Amino acid sequence: MANSSSGMAVDDECKLKFLELKAKRNHRFIVFKIEEKTQQVIVEKLGSPKETYEDFTNSLPANECRYAVFDYNFTTNENCQKSKIFFFAWSPDTSRVRTKMLYASSKDKFKRQLDGIQVELQATDPSEMSLDIVKARAL
Numbered sequence: 001m002a003n004s005s006s007g008m009a010v011d012d013e014c015k016l017k018f019l020e021l022k023a024k025r026n027h028r029f030i031v032f033k034i035e036e037k038t039q040q041v042i043v044e045k046l047g048s049p050k051e052t053y054e055d056f057t058n059s060l061p062a063n064e065c066r067y068a069v070f071d072y073n074f075t076t077n078e079n080c081q082k083s084k085i086f087f088f089a090w091s092p093d094t095s096r097v098r099t100k101m102l103y104a105s106s107k108d109k110f111k112r113q114l115d116g117i118q119v120e121l122q123a124t125d126p127s128e129m130s131l132d133i134v135k136a137r138a139l
Contacts, residue, residue, distance in 0.1 A: 008106040009040040010113050017043050021071055022085060022116045025049060029056040032067040032110070034102060041067070041110050053131050063094045065103040067110060069117065074138050084138045087117040093124050 020026040029047035034040070044066065045059050056070050068088040076082055089107050091100050111117060119137050123129040 008034065008102075008109065009038075010110055011040050011042045013043050014041055014110075015113055017046060018069060018114045018116075021069060025071065027071070028052075029059070029068060029070040031056075031059055032069075034065075034099075034106065036099075036102070041106070053134065057126060057129065060088075060090050061092075063092055065092070065095050065099050066090045067103070067107065069114065070134075072134055072138055074135065076139065082138075084118045085116055086134060086137070087111055087114065087120045088129060089120070089122040090129075091122065091124055 014030075014032055017027065017030050021028075021030060026049065027046045028049050028051045029045075030043060031045040031047075032041050033044040035042050047056055047059065053070065053072070056068070060066055060068065066088075068090060070086045070088065071083055072086055073081065073083045089103065091103055111120070121129055121133070121137065
């Protein structure tokens, strides 16, 4: 299961928890991290359905890269309830260069494992993933 381009494997739990988020709505968000020792993407944190976007952003470390998915519920201008699954590539400017390169080189392969992502956002700073930006990308 290792990725030939970056040598990164994806733990089965990542796909399983994503399917739970997508199909059963068991989770509001999932934060993933690359375990550098094992060269594997793993689930770091699950957000319950009651958690908010602020809870999600607060769960991303300030100085370390992460991947994440967030199930965003919103109301359209036509007053329809909808939801979109966002994929976040969180790569803060303050994180180590080697780590940023590892996350960048593994992102597309990992994202392909999560079938059903509708919007992707890359952020190096919290302002690049504000709720206003998410709302604008959802509509």
